[in-house]
Amino acid sequence: MIEVQSISKHYQHGGKSIAALDNVSLQIASGEIYGIIGRSGAGKSTLIRCLNLLERPDSGHVSLHGEDITRLDERALQQRRQRIGMVFQHFNLLRSRTVAANVRFPLELAGGQSPAQMDARVDELLALVGLQDHKHKRPSQLSGGQKQRVGIARALANHPDLLLCDEATSALDPETTDAILALLADINRQLGLTIVLITHDMRVIRQLCDSVAVLDHGRVVEQGKVLDVFLAPQHAVTQSLLAETGMGQGALQGIWRQRVATPVIKLTFVGEPTLQPVLDKVGREVGLRVNLLSGTLSEIKDTPFGQLLAGVVASDVDVSALPAIFAREGVRCEVL
Ligand SMILES: Nc1ncnc2c1ncn2[C@@H]1O[C@H](COP(=O)(O)OP(=O)(O)O)[C@@H](O)[C@H]1O
Ligand SMILES: [Mg+2]
Incomplete structure (x- = not known):
């Protein structure tokens, strides 16, 4: 227009x-x-x-x-x-x-x-x-x-x-x-x-x-x-x-970079997966145990979204395999 x-x-x-x-x-x-x-x-x-x-x-x-x-x-x-x-x-x-x-x-x-x-x-x-x-x-x-x-x-x-x-x-x-x-x-x-x-x-x-x-x-x-x-x-x-406005993750990222020794993953949920227990499901499947470092759950216009930073405490699979496993559930996973 x-x-x-x-x-x-x-x-x-x-x-x-x-x-x-x-x-x-x-x-x-x-x-x-x-x-x-x-x-x-x-x-x-x-x-x-x-x-x-x-x-x-x-x-x-x-x-x-x-x-x-x-x-x-x-x-x-x-x-x-x-x-x-x-x-x-x-x-x-x-x-x-x-x-x-x-x-x-x-x-x-x-x-x-x-x-x-x-x-x-x-x-x-x-x-x-x-x-x-x-x-x-x-x-x-x-x-x-x-x-x-x-x-x-x-x-x-x-x-x-x-x-x-x-x-x-x-x-x-x-x-x-x-x-x-x-x-x-x-x-x-x-x-x-x-x-x-x-x-x-x-x-x-x-x-x-x-x-x-x-x-x-x-x-x-x-x-x-x-x-x-x-x-x-x-x-x-x-x-x-x-x-x-409290919607960035910069400050929190600064803290965990200094203090957290485990690998850290960032999970991004948009829409429907936000409402599902994806972390719990994947956790049971591949023995993933995490330490939550920061989290946001909110809405952008009418779309729910969430972002989590988590330290990987234990996992049966290699951390590098996690992005593909989360992708199957519609969740983006980045290893930071
Ligand atoms: N009529 C004007 N005469 C001189 N400078 C102007 C005039 N209108 C805007 N400016 C300058 O142009 C720039 C952008 O202004 P503006 O569009 O009002 O910004 P914003 O709305 O994002 O605060 C500023 O540096 C401002 O000082
Ligand atoms: Mg103005």
């Missing part, structure tokens, strides 16, 4: 040129939730603003549904933008307007609908985000989570097929974040629209996204399916972002 081809963007600051984006390429499939993660200043906001050309790249192309939008004139571009919704970290609501009037605003801008049609659409949207009872309030009378629900309803007003979220949950507490992420997942499923979201928080990526790109100093340093990136992060930036 979206194809970004080698875009670059420089800003001039204090006589120096800063590369906010450096030769970035991405492909985003229709209907998926695509996360872009990176530290502050990595270029995330610049990149997401290039997807609707609020920011024009210096070079490269952006295509939507196969159409190169970097070639469109301003009027044609304006039309395309109506099919792209955007949600912001600080909500960007109009303070003097009620909740209903905020959601109505993009309908008024687009034109072509009667007041009654617009009111009906506003009600539909407020029901979708669970704000029917707050219709006549002003933004100042709402909590952060409610404000973001208004922001989401407004972004969906003109039936976009693409929703861009710039740190949509970064100003919210953890519980409210979960509720907003669940709402976005719901909208993605119900309406089938594509969502691109940027965040600095790996938990957001894990809970919501199908694919992810890791941005660092304006470059994409890693991208792929969230499961693959989480279970085998390749780049140092990805590894440290995971470690900070």
